[in-house]
Amino acid sequence: GESVGLHLPTLSVQEGDNSIINCAYSNSASDYFIWYKQESGKGPQFIIDIRSNMDKRQGQRVTVLLNKTVKHLSLQIAATQPGDSAVYFCAENKASGSRLTFGEGTQLTVNP
């Protein structure tokens, strides 16, 4: 039978490679953006965030880039490890509101 549900974009990389996960957001009023990692059966885990007055922010092995002109967000993971395998979601938030709006998610698979 036909499967029901969202088909996630997938990214498969070799251990040690760098990964880039992309996200397009829709609301030009959004001014706070977050990347979450979700492992199977678990809740979203905060990775890194960025506010709209910045275009780049770095964390430990992760970098987020924000391009407000084209409403695009990316997450770069350096030296990807098998433990990085998960679904990655971007989320956006407006200063006037409290809700996070999540993107579609990307399934990252790291091959040893």
Added chain:
Amino acid sequence: EPEVTQTPSHQVTQMGQEVILRCVPISNHLYFYWYRQILGQKVEFLVSFYNNEISEKSEIFDDQFSVERPDGSNFTLKIRSTKLEDSAMYFCASSADRIQETQYFGPGTRLLVL
């Protein structure tokens, strides 16, 4: 490291029954949220709560849903009369502040309505 906790981890119920999902937010946080995730889909916002009242809710959060902070630590989501389509993973989250503050998520409650 402080974390959001949720109980139960799994709940199976019959259609039409009431369920209460429980959450203990991070202790110094002031804003609380419920989200849900239908299997294979993205996370969807349900409701946010501050100072003992709802501050924002989505179109999903209809009269069947209610939230409560019954004491100083717990935050609950009640579904009055469950429907098959309520089957999903329900996540609680909390943040120190509402304005551009990180929301930390609990591990979720998997609800299955039969």
